[in-house]
Structures are given as structure tokens and as C-alpha cells.
Amino acid sequence: MQLKLSFPKDAEHQDTVSCVSWNNTEEVFSCGDDHVLKKWNLLTTDSQKICEFPEELNPLDFHCFSRNIGIRKTGQDQMLIASSDGKFHLLGKSGRIEKTVEAHKGAVLVGQWAPDGASFLTAGEDGQVKIWSRSGMLRTVPVHASGVPIYCACWGPDSNNFLYTQGKHLVIKSLLPNVKPNRWRAHEGLILKVAWEQINGRIVSGGEDGRYKVWDSYGSLVFNSMLHEHPITSIAWSPNGEMFAVGSFNTLRLCDKSGWSQYLDKPDTGSLYSIAWSADGTQLAAACANRKVLLAHVIGRRVEWGPLEATTTRRKTVVMSNAVHSGSDTLEFPERVIHLALAYKHLVVVTTTQCYVHNINNINTPVIIDLREGSVYMVLLAEKHMILVERSSIGVYSYDGRLISSPKWPSLNTATLNPSQISLGPDCIAARDQADEKVIQIFDINGKEIGTPLSHTTQIGEIGLSNGGSAFERLLAFVDRTRDLYIATVHPRPSTSRKIDKLGSVVQSFKWNSHLNIIAAIQDTSLTLWYYPFIIFVDKKLLRRTAVIKESSEFGHRPQVTTYVGNHVGIRRSDGALINSGVSPYLAILHGYSMSGSWKDALRLCRMVKDEALWACLAVMATQGKEIDTAESAYAAINQFDKVLYLQHIREIKLKPVQMAEMSLLGGNVQEAEALLLQNGMIFRAIMTNISTHNWERALEIATRNRTHIDTVLLYRQRFMDRLGKQEANEKFNMLRSNVEINEEQIDVKVQYELEKEKDRS
């Protein structure tokens, strides 16, 4: 990634520029010691003087809060200026000062709107932090004077806590009562700037010791930079949390989110007092001490998919190259490129007002979609559909540009939607609820909710939908706050609830394969591949056998799975290096065979490869596919003799439906087996199945509904209770016991009769 810098030439401030802020994606406000508020338009490259402040107003901090940032609307609601005389000023759209409040003793050093825009905080040289309402009424004073000036303060991801500097310390303070502030020593020198990112919750701080440091939201160090020559005077996160900019004396540096420097420039600007990113995260503005305003946009963003790679080389140019054919196409766009996504043979480029969908096979004739709102936060691609997350809605589009649906849920706030918390599968969409972090909303492509939202016991971090198989095999994987990886079925089967089970623990990150139901995850420092995660619902004991763990020292500390396309897992190390790790290709072939039902080929493959994990996968796949012979040989190969014996027992059953039901039972689907039996009118067997799985109530329910074998159920229940030596506690059974007479001999005869009847049928 790189920055391309520019300085508007014609008009300059007359004195030091101290603050900048974006109005919308094309307009920047700046003000400085010359008491003038200027507006710079990036499209027309002209500047305009908005207003002049009174002589005694020296702005030190300036923050525009806009509720609706769009290209065509000038959306600023209110501007907040903190000045050196201890006051803050609220400005209206025209730049007229609407309200001035005496806030601090000494200069007000910080004024910042909360992310929700309902309040703002100010901090000053007197060491106080004050929270004000939207209209400028004092709400609380969470930090009282300590005599140490607060040079910088900022809001946390939710508007409930904020971070401020205190000399060499950083303090996270919550607005909720009875929460102890988290205070730690962060730098060797005075901390001048700090920034808290809204999506991943990372903190970056910079100070007079010439270093910038990245912290996670608990205050543990993620990255410590090398020493700079001059103090760090400004820091800003890009809105999507992927990178941040660091300003110092004659220095502008662009870093990725883990702190590694991507780009460094030494413009002749003096100290950069303030840096602000535009809402789309592609441009930034900085206030320079030598009266200039620096504007920059990010180029060199890169996406790749298999052998394809797309890079933004200029503001309006994307170069698409194919490593296999060693050719490249240059795509020119009429407007600035904001987003770039490449997957499933489609390149999607989002500009300020339009979305271009290029098919890889026919790159020069894109499908063009006009954006509804003109600001896209995120683009997600799946095999046949894509999602554009816009300012107020989520749109599901097909690749020919048709809007299919726009799913909605009550707490949807697209601006703070984390890319790792929304997932698009081939036929459904899953997103973590933003109000309740324990809930996942699941929709199908047409925007209809699938079942009820999935709710978990703890907060959910990342989610992911599988990409392979049919819609009924769709799986949802998610990692919760304790870093346990769970998977759940997406489509609830008829009359059954959603199944959720824990796949692994200490999972740092995970990715589904781009075409198959395989999960690659980082557990601690090793890479784990679950060849067939569905196995957890079938036979937990086999889960270990189908998981392959790759230990490698080259992954280093805190690796992260970024891509899993085809047979390659892309891993990003904490220092930003990308590592490609190969995965056995046989797995993909096996999945292909099982999907197409060519079990003979699958068997031959497994015999050739002689891998236990593959055999285990095949065993479960065959059980799911109700292939007795294949399952038998597969189970035999992995020494599961009990399964083999049971399969042989199933084979002896002559009745086809019973056989199928037994296979379902072997696959762990009691409900399915029961449904199969009931469909085929084998009520007795359905009841007996429920009895043998100790599903007493269900057995009784079937029996009472069909008015047969109630007494049989009761008898077996009684025998069971007697064996355990317990008293009947279930009301239903007690009630029926008093009504129905149980004659053991008669029941035995009845059972015998049913068995005979079954034999006759076969």
C-alpha cells in the first residue's frame, strides 16, 4: 500500500494549520492559528473560506460529526472546535458559532464526538475530562483534575468508555459506574496522541519518545515501533481499521493494523498536527505546521484470488494480472476506486457512485450497478452472488447486476459492521447481531430469515459460512469470546432444532475453504484442518481422526488464516508476511466424489492414499449417503469394528425403509430415522427406536397419537425405572399408568406379533 500526496497550491492558510476534519468524502475542513475555517474540495480542487473566527479563538481540536455521509449530501450536523482559551464552540453548517461554553481552565486540548453522536468529550490542560450532551450541556466529569494535562482522549468502540493520556500513562475509563479504570504505563516519554479504532478495538499511541505502539483493547502491547527522530504528533486509524497513519516532523507513515510500516514519506511540511481519514478509508488529510494542508490517497491496494491479482495503481486505475498467463489488463474508471474485491472469477470494483462487476473471462465488459446511496462499506463475494454493505442497508446482488434482496434486522448498523462478523455463503447470509453480541442472524439469499436467530451463551467474535456442498449441508462456524470454535447447521431439518457443537478451542482465526466444507484454523501457533467438520454431529470420536494439525515454526507468533482457496491456505504472520501452506489435494477429490456419489472411485482413492483421516471422512460421508458397502470398508479401514458389525446387522435387514432408518441412526440422526419409519407406517419400530434411545416422551407421544402400544411403552418404562431403582416422576406416565392396564404376557405376544409382521413384509 502506498500514499500519493498532494498539496493544494493556490490558497494557503496564513499561519500554522492545527486541525483538519472531513465533511464528506470529498470535502475537508481545516483551520489554524489564522482564525480562518477553510473548505477544500478534492473533486474540483478549489478552496473556499467558510468563515473567520474572532481574534481570540485559536482552535486546537476540530471534529465534524456527520450522521449521514454521502457524496451528494453535505451531511455535517455539527462541528466542534476546542480552543486555547478554555472554551469549546459548536458551529452550525454555515460556520456560524452557535454556542460557546467555558469548559476548562487552560486550553481545551481535545474535543471529540462520540461514535453515536449523542455526546462529546472535552479534555484540557487542567487534567479534566468532561462529557457534554449534544447541545453543549455538561453531563458528567468522569476524570477530575489531576494537574497533568490530558493531551489526547478518544472514544472507545461503543460510546461507553473512552481512553485518555496522562503523562506517560494511558487510561481506559468506562462511563458505567463501578468499573475500575484500566491504567498502564505506555511510553517512555510524554504521550501526545492516541487513537482507538472502532471495529477491532485496537489502540495506537504515539509520544515524545518518538515511538508509536499498538495495543489491543485490554492494554497489552501488540507492536512497538522503531525510534523516530522526532515526537509523534498525530495518529489516525482508517475507518475500516485496516491501517493507520502516523505523522511526525516532516514524516508521514502508513502502517497496517498490526503496526508494520507499509509506506513512509518525508514531505516538507513541518510537524503534522492532525490527520483525518475520509469515511471510505481511501483518502486522508493532514494539518501541517508550515501552513499547508496535506491531502493523500491510498493506492496500491491489492486483492488476489488463485492466480489472479488486482491492484489499484492510481486513483482511478486497477491493474488486473494473471500469474498463469503472465498478462495484465488495465481498467480505467471514471471515478475514484473505493473498494476492490476479487473472488469466484469476478472482480468487483466500487467507485464513488457505481459498482463495476467484471467477469474474469470477459474482463473488459463489466456489468455496472448504480449505487443506491453512494457509500459502500464492504463488499462480500460468493459463488453466484455478492453483497454490498451500504450506509443504511445491505444489498444482495447477482453477478448480472440484479438486486435480489436486502436483508434487514432491527439492530443493523452498517457503519460499524465488522467484516469478520458477516458472512456470505452460496445460498445464505449470516451476520452477528450488533446489539446482542451473542446472537447470529441468518438469512437466505432472498432475504428471508432461516429459522430463529442462533443464540449462543457467550459473545461471538468471528463467523463464517461454509461454501461447499448442497444447501442442506450448509454449516456456520463461529468463534466466541473464549476463542472456542463452534459449528452449527444452518438449515434446521424438519421438526428438529439447529445443532451446535464445539469443534475446537483456542482458535485464533479460521477460514472455510472456498469450495468445500473444510475448515482451516489457527490453534495457538499450529494450523489445524478439519477435513469434514460435519462429522461432529455424526460421531464425535472420529473428529480427532479427521483433523490434521500442521506444526510449523515459520508461522511465528500470532499467525492468522487469511485465505483458503483451492488447496492453498494463506497465513499472515504477525509481522505482515504472507505464507502459503499447501493442503493435500486428495481431500478435494474425495469431497468431489462424495458429492457426485461415485463411491467406488472414492474407495479406490482412499485405498491408494492410505490416509486414516481420508478413510474416516469417507466412512462418515458414506454413512450420510447411506452407502452400506462403502461405509463398511471405510470403518474397517479405521478399525471401528463395532460400526462394521452394526453395518453388517443393517445389511441383514430386508426392509429397505428400516435399513435407511438404521443408517440414519448410525449417522446420529434419530429424528430422521423416526420420520422415515413413520412415513413408511412402521409405528412400532419408531416407538422401539425411541425407547432404545431413551427418548421416552417421544415414544409415548407416538404411541398415544397412533393409539397403539401405549402399554408397551409403559411396560418398558417401568422396567427401566425398576432397573434404576427410581420412582416414576413424569406426570404423563403416572397418569397413563392409572388408566392403562399392563399385562406383560399379552404385551410380549404383541411385540412378537409385530416382529412377525415385519418379517412377513420383507
Added chain:
Amino acid sequence: MSYRDLRNFTEMMRALGYNRLISMENFRTPNFTLTADILVWLVKRFDPDADIHDLYMTEEDRVLLVRSAAEFMALKGNVMLNTKRIYQADGYAVRELLKIAGLLYEALRAHGNDVAPSWGTPSGTSIDVTSYIQDLRLSRELASQVTSKGAVIYDLLAKEIEMREARNSSINNLLEMSKVEIAIKEAITFSKESIQNTKSLIENVAITENSLDAKIEKKQSELERNQKRLQTLKKVRPAFLEEFEKLEVELQGLYQEYITRTRCIAYLEQQQEEAQVAEQERMQKRQKETRKLMEELQMEDARRLMESEMGMGDTPVLMSSKPTRRLRTATASKMRLTTGRGRVYGSMTAADDDENSYDSDSDLLLDEDDDGNSEFLGSGDDMEGLPLESKSEPSDDDF
């Protein structure tokens, strides 16, 4: 204290290239060390030759420093500083220092801005001054020239009155054409001759050059030929060289062999010598022993003789007389041979252990008659030599 002032001040100092980081917290409490350092630095920046008091250890020094700096700035920079505030060395001092720093920063900025668009004009000012200086010098020189020229002209004009007549006369004096012609012709011939001369000289030079070239060429070819010959000679192997080399190798081998043999011989000789020395030592040892024995015997004999002589006089109490006599005669003969030495022998008994005396003793032994010596050698270890001798002696001298 204003946050803004401090911020701007640090920025300006950074831009001016102050070598130390000025923190936002540095002036929260009075910090005279830093203030003084910055003040001195700024003044030096203004004028590197500025004379400023740069001590600040004592109160007087500080006052002097602040005052001298303020005076300097007021005089040179037209900047009025509040000395009291500077002395406070806190935020207010920053505001005062900011005045100086601001001036310098503005200059830097203005200069920087000028430099940015075009390169020609900004550096012009300094060049202009030097060119003016040059002009000044030039004009001064010209002025002096004007006066000197004027004086010369005046002198010449003064001469004009005398010269006028001569000029007029010479103008009036008509020249004869023929004379003029002849003179001119002479001049022509003379010049022609000189041309001829130089031409011939040039030709000569060419000729000598050619000859030299030819010589050089000849020498060159000769050198080449010799070079070639040298090469061929170097290439050619003289006859018998192979044989010579072979022989050389052979000789080497032989020489090696010779060396080893000589070494062996030398070693053997050394061995032999050692053996001889050892033998001699042993012999000497034995001789010494025998000598000692002999002496003892002689002493014994002498004692007995004396005893017998005494006993002949008064007491005939004696052992067998015959051997005694024999001994006596032997000793007598010995004594006779070594006249006067008997006493010396007697005295020697006491210094028997002494090594030196032993040596002299052995010398004595060797000095004794050859007969005795050879007898000793011949007898070897045998002690029978003594009785043999004693046996033979009686037969030799018949009393």
C-alpha cells in the same frame, strides 16, 4: 502558560534544527538551564560571532546572561525582550523566546518559499553585494588612471611646443623616391635571405628528423629481432639438459644417502667415544681401589716391620717369621726406590678421602716405575699379583 505558544515554539525550534527535544512538559516548572541554553543557541543563530555571557551557575551570571542576550536582541534584531519573564524560565519565558524563534522561523520560511519556485533570484542578494564591491574597486582604479593619464597628457602637451618645429620640418622635408626604393629593395632581399635561411634550417630539421626516424626504426627492428632470438633461446632446451637433470636427481639421492650415512657414522663415533670414556672411568675407579688396597697393605707392612724391628730388640713374641721377612724386604726395596717419599706416603693415609689428594696420588702412581704400573694393569683384578711379585722378588735380590 499557553499550550499553543509552547506547541508553536517546539515546532519552530524543531524546524530551526535545535539539537535537543523540547518536551511539552519542559517548562511546566521553571527550567533555567534549558532557557539559557535555548537563548544562547538562538543568539548564536542570529550572529555566530555574538559576544554573549554563557554561564548560568550563579545568580549574577544568570542576570548577566539574560541582560546581554536582551541587549543583543534589542540592538541587532530589534526585538524587545522582557528580561524578567525570561528569568522566570517558565511558560512566560517561552513567549519571550518565541519572539526570537518566530523571527528566525519566518526568515527560514520566507527563504524556503522563495527557493521553491525558482532558483535564480533568491541567492542574488549576496552575489549583488560582491559585484558592487568589484564595481567600486574598478571605479576607484579608473579614477586613479584618469588622473595619471591627465598628468601624462599635460606633460606631452608641454613637449608639443618643441616638437612642433621638428614635426613641421620633417613634414616639409620631401623624400627621394629612388633612395626609398633602394632601401626597400635592400630590406626585401635581406628578408628573403633570412627566409631562405630559415627554410633550409627547416629542411635540415626535416632531414635530421628522417634520419633519426630511420635510426629509431632500425634500432626498433634490431630490438625486435633480439627479442625474438631471446624468446627462441628461451624456448630451446640445451642438449644434455635432460641428462643433467637426471643426474641432478640422482645426485640428490646420493647426497641424501651420504648424509644419512655420515650421520650414522657420527652417531656411532659418538657412541664409541662415550663407551671409551665410560671404560676409562671404570678403570680409574678400579685403579683407585687397587691403589688404596696397596697402600693399606704397605702401611700394614711398614707397621709390622717397625714392630718386628722393635720386637727383635726386646721381645721375640712374633708370628711366623718368613712372610714378615719377605714383606719387609719388599718394602725395603720399595723404600729404597722411592727415597724420601716414604714419609709423604705416611702422611697421605690421613687424607685418603680427599679427591685431590687421590688424584695426586694416582699421578704419583703413574709416575712410579713402569714395571709396577704395567704389572698392575696386567694383573687386573687379581690380588695375586702382589704375592706373585713378592714371590719373585726374593729370587731377584739375594741377600
